[in-house]
Amino acid sequence: MYRNLNIFRSYSTSWESVIGVEIHAQIKTTTKLFSNAPNSFASLPNTLVSLMDCSYPGSLPSLNTRCVSLAIKTGIALNCKVNKKSYFERKHYFFPDLPSGYQITQQSIPLLINGHLTITMPDYEKTIRIQQIKLEQDSGKTLSDIDRDLSMIDLNRAGTGLMEIVTEPDLSSSNEVAIFIKNVIGILQTVGSCDCNMDQGSLRCDVNVSVKRKGGKDGTRCEIKNLNSIKFITKAIEFEVQRQIKIIEENEIVTQETRFYDASKDITYFLRSKENFVDYKYFFEPDLLPLEISENEINSLKNRLPELPQLKRERFILQYKLNNFEANVSSLFNFLTISYLLKIIFIPIFLNNVWV
Numbered sequence: 001m002y003r004n005l006n007i008f009r010s011y012s013t014s015w016e017s018v019i020g021v022e023i024h025a026q027i028k029t030t031t032k033l034f035s036n037a038p039n040s041f042a043s044l045p046n047t048l049v050s051l052m053d054c055s056y057p058g059s060l061p062s063l064n065t066r067c068v069s070l071a072i073k074t075g076i077a078l079n080c081k082v083n084k085k086s087y088f089e090r091k092h093y094f095f096p097d098l099p100s101g102y103q104i105t106q107q108s109i110p111l112l113i114n115g116h117l118t119i120t121m122p123d124y125e126k127t128i129r130i131q132q133i134k135l136e137q138d139s140g141k142t143l144s145d146i147d148r149d150l151s152m153i154d155l156n157r158a159g160t161g162l163m164e165i166v167t168e169p170d171l172s173s174s175n176e177v178a179i180f181i182k183n184v185i186g187i188l189q190t191v192g193s194c195d196c197n198m199d200q201g202s203l204r205c206d207v208n209v210s211v212k213r214k215g216g217k218d219g220t221r222c223e224i225k226n227l228n229s230i231k232f233i234t235k236a237i238e239f240e241v242q243r244q245i246k247i248i249e250e251n252e253i254v255t256q257e258t259r260f261y262d263a264s265k266d267i268t269y270f271l272r273s274k275e276n277f278v279d280y281k282y283f284f285e286p287d288l289l290p291l292e293i294s295e296n297e298i299n300s301l302k303n304r305l306p307e308l309p310q311l312k313r314e315r316f317i318l319q320y321k322l323n324n325f326e327a328n329v330s331s332l333f334n335f336l337t338i339s340y341l342l343k344i345i346f347i348p349i350f351l352n353n354v355w356v
Contacts, residue, residue, distance in 0.1 A: 017241045018210045018218055019177055020169035023184060024162050025194040026138065026202040027067045033137050033161035034061035034104065041200050045154040053159040055100035060287050067135060067161040068291065070193035071111055073301050074163060075133050077187045077308055080115030084293050088135075088285040093275070097140035097153050105136035105164075107282050111291065119179045120328050128180055129168040136162050157201075163193065169208065169218075174234035181205060181230060186309045198228045205233055209240045211248070219244065220254040224261055224268055236261035240268050
């Protein structure tokens with residue numbers, strides 16, 4: 001019923017969707033955020049684990065400064081302000097694949113704040129505010145598809161450095177979200193801070209979705225967790241928007257909750273009640289000093305940034321006479337790919353024009 005697009009079109013004239021995104025990007029380093037364990041994908045389970053990753057008593061975190069540098073470069077590329085003094089905190093919750101019972105993250109004063117990214121849609125441009133980018137450690141993995149009666153734990157991913165990129169609720173459609181994430185991926189890959197292999201889980205997204213009547217107050221938001229492809233992100237948002245509209249149209253109340261997207265059925269379903277800030281019992285991490293960054297360090301990292309997609313897009317328009325759409329698509333390719341495309345596409349066109 002929810003996938004009936006005719007029903008959705010009838011709603012779309014009187015309803016608006018309000019969407020915020022949280023992007024979890026694994027930082028592309030050889031070792032983890034707080035330990036010297038290797039950071040690698042597709043190794044045998046529980047073979048890339050240190051005492052710190054297992055939360056053995058007495059083990060202490062040691063900050064990987066390469067993670068900090070790559071996060072700052074990412075923040076600068078996303079027009080963020082770098083907090084010269086930020087703090088790590090413990091976020092308490094229980095999952096079987098989180099041995100310590102808490103995640104080391106940043107909450108009160110994160111490393112990067114107040115950024116923005118402008119996206120280009122077919123008929124308009126829109127600037128999306130980025131609330132913050134914080135450094136945190138990833139959890140392990142719980143595997144439930146190997147044995148019907150058992151859930152198995154793999155801690156290889158535990159402790160891997162993450163950047164959590166959090167937007168303000170400035171997005172209004174699944175298409176805007178898709179374009180925004182593609183643009184962020186282009187920046188992360190250009191900077192070299194994340195390989196963005198969504199199929200391997202190195203980039204995952206949570207989306208917060210609510211609906212409201214046009215011109216009305218914002219509705220109750222629901223969070224959809226752990227989306228690992230652009231296709232699933234757009235489908236999950238479209239379903240969730242229709243689900244919430246249907247609930248309100250039937251004079252019922254949308255409950256604030258965390259949901260999961262089932263790609264095989266193309267639906268979202270209830271996962272758990274949405275936690276509040278107080279439930280996580282945040283407090284400052286006693287085993288890590290405040291993270292202090294100097295102005296010289298910030299300037300040094302800024303000066304070492306490669307040509308970013310936005311600048312590349314502008315250069316392509318001037319240099320190769322591309323239109324906005326062609327330049328926008330081309331700017332998302334990496335250097336080697338675009339160099340190859342320029343050779344096989346634009347040089348023959350240029351030569352042809354010369355000879356003609």
